[in-house]
Amino acid sequence: MMNSTRCAACKYLRRRCSPDCIFSPYFPPNNPQRFLEVHRIYGASNVAKMLEKAPVNQRAEAANSIHYEAHCRIKDPVYGCAGIITLLNQQINDAQCELAKIQAEIAALNGHHADILPPYQQITDASSFANYPVEGDGAFPATHDPSFPQFYLNS
Amino acid sequence: MGGHSPCASCKLLRRRCTKDCPFAPYFPADDPHKFAIVHKVFGASNISKMLQELPVHQRADAVSSLVYEANARVRDPVYGCVGAISYLQNQVSELQMQLAVAQAEIFCIQMQQDPMAMPTPQFDDDDEESFLLQHNLPQCLNFASSSSDVIQESFKKESPFGRDMVS
Numbered sequence: 327m328m329n330s331t332r333c334a335a336c337k338y339l340r341r342r343c344s345p346d347c348i349f350s351p352y353f354p355p356n357n358p359q360r361f362l363e364v365h366r367i368y369g370a371s372n373v374a375k376m377l378e379k380a381p382v383n384q385r386a387e388a389a390n391s392i393h394y395e396a397h398c399r400i401k402d403p404v405y406g407c408a409g410i411i412t413l414l415n416q417q418i419n420d421a422q423c424e425l426a427k428i429q430a431e432i433a434a435l436n437g438h439h440a441d442i443l444p445p446y447q448q449i450t451d452a453s454s455f456a457n458y459p460v461e462g463d464g465a466f467p468a469t470h471d472p473s474f475p476q477f478y479l480n481s
Numbered sequence: 482m483g484g485h486s487p488c489a490s491c492k493l494l495r496r497r498c499t500k501d502c503p504f505a506p507y508f509p510a511d512d513p514h515k516f517a518i519v520h521k522v523f524g525a526s527n528i529s530k531m532l533q534e535l536p537v538h539q540r541a542d543a544v545s546s547l548v549y550e551a552n553a554r555v556r557d558p559v560y561g562c563v564g565a566i567s568y569l570q571n572q573v574s575e576l577q578m579q580l581a582v583a584q585a586e587i588f589c590i591q592m593q594q595d596p597m598a599m600p601t602p603q604f605d606d607d608d609e610e611s612f613l614l615q616h617n618l619p620q621c622l623n624f625a626s627s628s629s630d631v632i633q634e635s636f637k638k639e640s641p642f643g644r645d646m647v648s
Contacts, residue, residue, distance in 0.1 A: 367523065367527065367531075368522070368523055368524070368527065369523075369524050369526075369527055371524075372522065372523065372524050372527075376522070376554065376558060379558040380558045380559050381559070384559045387559050387560065388558060388559045388560075391559065391560045391561050391563040391564070392561070394563050395550060395554075395561055395562065395563060399531075399550075403531060403534060403535055403543065404535060404539045404542050404543045404546065405542065405543075405546045406546050406547070406550060407546075407550060407561075407562045407563065407566060408545075408546035408549050408550065408562070409546070410566055411562065411565055411566060411569065414566065414569035414570065414572075414573060415569065417573050418569065418572050418573055418576060421573065421576035421577065421580060422576065424580060425576060425579055425580055425583060428580065428583040428584060428587060429583060431587060432583060432586055432587055432590065435587065435590045435591070435594065436590065474549060475542075475545035475546065475548075475549055477542060477545075477546070
């Protein structure tokens with residue numbers, strides 16, 4: 327007899343939802359779209375593998391981030407989340423330039439040309455990412471990550 | 482002796498690499514790790530589907546971004562590259578705050594130095610909006626949505642994390 331409260335994944339996959347189904351805590355039946363999106367990009371078995379890799383107490387966050395990435399990829403099939411990272415990097419660069427300009431202006435107005443306030447600290451090494459919630463070595467400085475591809479996005 | 486050497490994907494999948502192999506232009510044989518990582522995270526058939534849905538001139542960029550995301554997910558199984566987004570959004574928030582403070586400081590200095598001039602304060606609307614948006618942050622990843630244009634355009638009236646938080 328089919329479990330009448332199957333999770334969204336098991337409903338979609340038309341299978342029995344077992345009590346230890348890895349999907350069911352994170353893909354409730356009242357939100358079928360959520361599973362549809364992750365399944366479309368990753369496939370059910372890859373999602374299950376990714377969830378299994380995450381510590382149990384962080385699987386909800388993992389499921390959320392997997393869905394977020396899938397959703398980004400569906401909305402932007404070319405760049406996905408990488409497009410958002412590129413735009414954020416651009417915003418940061420622009421804001422840093424603007425801030426440096428204003429700080430120089432402040433220094434000039436105060437008549438302390440030699441005492442220009444230090445500009446916003448550039449993120450140049452992984453140790454700057456102390457508060458960044460990351461597993462493993464934490465070496466993921468997207469701003470100056472040499473492995474981040476160079477994209478030229480159309481606005 | 483004819484035929485070309487198989488691309489990285491056909492090597493890994495142990496199949497014949499045909500002349501019109503969809504992976505060959507993007508997964509050369511001399512970089513087997515590139516295909517291995519996207520195959521591990523997305524799966525070959527999903528990659529193939531995604532590429533085939535795109536115009537040819539955009540496929541190289543798509544592959545680059547997929548490789549990036551796959552590497553990020555392997556490095557960080559919990560947050561993937563979404564962690565980087567969260568971090569960068571916090572940076573943008575901080576910078577916007579610093580800009581607002583600096584702009585206020587200039588205004589004050591100008592007021593003190595030339596009270597008669599009374600320039601109009603140039604406060605960016607986005608700075609104020611960024612603070613108002615703080616309380617709409619999705620709960621689970623502490624997204625600082627002050628980079629409102631970037632994130633809000635992607636999720637116009639949605640909050641995937643806010644609504645979909647299941648624990």
